[in-house]
């Protein structure tokens with residue numbers, strides 16, 4: 001029997017089988033995963049094969065190859081990673097230009113991660129009902145920028161039924177990761193799309209002092225009207241990209257990567273090298289300065305061999 005892992009409690013897994021049943025399963029004692037060193041060999045989003053023993057207990061025997069995955073370092077000191085989710089079809093980045101402010105560095109760090117993991121990403125500018133003229137103008141500038149790079153962008157308000165209906169259509173039949181700063185409205189959106197999800201919604205003032213490295217087990221929430229799933233990531237403040245080379249970072253900035261083949265040096269990092277086509281493109285406004293600032297920001301982390309949460 002085949003199953004999709006939709007919840008991990010640490011000691012057992014909840015699966016949705018290909019027959020549509022919900023079952024609990026355990027991991028076989030001798031189960032080993034080749035490849036990534038991870039604190040959790042099985043993650044939500046994994047497709048697994050299940051065997052039942054004589055007593056009817058279900059065991060996960062095999063895991064199918066993953067299309068992609070998203071990870072973070074298990075803790076600051078550890079070299080091990082923690083897989084947050086696998087086999088994602090898309091990611092929704094929820095952004096607000098105010099209440100709270102989402103910076104372009106935050107947006108770009110997330111986009112680099114999803115580019116690296118080849119996860120299509122859509123941007124949703126939420127809380128538009130609260131925007132004044134200035135907020136709306138700024139949102140439009142950002143939307144213009146990110147659309148020109150190739151990302152779909154939408155203005156929404158979690159309070160508007162038609163916006164939720166629109167989101168729901170984009171979620172149908174897909175596994176979607178929700179991500180965004182604390183307080184941008186992820187739980188509000190999830191609760192309205194999935195009325196029995198009961199994701200905690202907090203007032204803005206209570207959003208401080210949330211534990212950054214508490215190991216939360218993410219879960220997949222099934223949409224009532226379709227075969228889609230949402231992965232909410234409460235408490236997770238960043239993902240990481242492991243083993244990335246300096247020269248590789250610009251590959252995950254499509255707008256910068258477009259120009260880098262024309263740099264004099266094939267391994268140009270677009271900082272101080274002569275005849276750099278990327279810096280020339282910035283000068284001529286083909287690449288936005290804010291994107292270059294984010295690029296340098298990530299480069300500096302790699303330079304210092306520093307693993308920082310991706311944003």
Ligand SMILES: Nc1nc2c(ncn2[C@@H]2O[C@H](COP(=O)(O)OP(=O)(O)OP(=O)(O)O)[C@@H](O)[C@H]2O)c(=O)[nH]1
Nearest residue numbers: 127157158159182183184185186187188201202203
């Ligand atoms: N006016 C307005 N308020 C919203 C909107 N979306 C969310 N809110 C409010 O913003 C606050 C924070 O929303 P949450 O849904 O808890 O935010 P979150 O992104 O889930 O935050 P974390 O769980 O900390 O990651 C709540 O008070 C919501 O009612 C919106 O579109 N318009």
Ligand SMILES: [Zn+2]
Nearest residue numbers: 263268270276
């Ligand atoms: Zn260059």
